[in-house]
């Protein structure tokens with residue numbers, strides 16, 4: 001393989017990873033807004049929040065070819081914040097909650113304390129599975145286009161799902177809370 005072809009392949013692989021990240025962060029952003037509309041009872045109790053996982057666990061579900069870049073983006077976000085360690089997870093800011101926003105892992109995005117959202121309507125397993133699906137691919141050259149196309153369908157489905165839950169929370173008249 002000559003140098004020109006190799007460079008073209010590398011550029012296509014980078015573009016593919018960037019698209020995966022764009023899809024993933026779009027889906028997480030929509031789901032993360034749920035933490036702003038649903039009450040976080042643990043946060044209210046102690047100002048710390050209920051996730052309280054260690055930093056290694058907070059990566060759970062971040063897989064596939066975009067993994068390294070996402071981890072680097074999370075670290076760079078951490079460096080921008082001057083956080084005092086107070087919690088098991090390095091990304092947790094006291095009185096503010098998680099600093100990661102759209103860079104949260106599938107596990108963290110799916111995490112709600114029991115009872116904070118209606119368990120019969122909010123499917124943590126579904127959220128975890130869909131987000132992991134968006135990242136989980138072997139990125140073979142031949143399947144990139146199909147993967148991106150099906151990825152956008154999943155993003156649309158996940159955003160509709162998040163909107164439905166937000167509507168239900170808002171219709172139920174529960175008071176607005178903060179990110180945990």
Ligand code: SF4
Nearest residue numbers: 051058089092098108
């Ligand atoms: S939600 Fe944020 S603060 Fe909580 S465990 Fe996950 S990464 Fe850490």
